[in-house]
């Protein structure tokens with residue numbers, strides 16, 4: 469029986485086959501990386517090797533592209549993702565202080581995952597809740613009118 473892992477690799481391979489039929493196969497790398505991230509949640513070294521073999525692109529080049537763009541994760545994501553809004557309304561209302569509190573509390577920066585694999589921290593530009601600024605989103609839940617104290621309590625509540 470095919471495992472989830474087999475299914476992912478087969479889906480990625482057929483996506484790459486399809487990409488080769490397009491006009492500029494070498495310009496398809498970004499969409500292949502997107503597909504890989506959609507399937508696996510992140511882009512591992514093994515997946516890069518697979519892309520390299522199939523598309524005949526040096527792994528160093530794939531690595532360069534994957535690290536250049538912030539939206540590609542090179543490590544598995546944490547159980548929850550925290551997006552800190554740094555849009556204008558949130559920034560004016562103290563988003564930076566909220567961000568620094570989260571950084572200190574979890575000992576991570578943007579794009580990183582906490583050591584216990586619980587949280588991944590990411591940046592957002594306006595979460596559409598400016599009236600509640602400063603705002604963060606954990607998974608798909610918005611938390612607004614934050615203070616450093618409140619944000620620490622919210623983070624702790626996820627660990628219970």
Ligand code: FES
Nearest residue numbers: 553555558595597
């Ligand atoms: S600027 Fe933060 S929600 Fe709009």
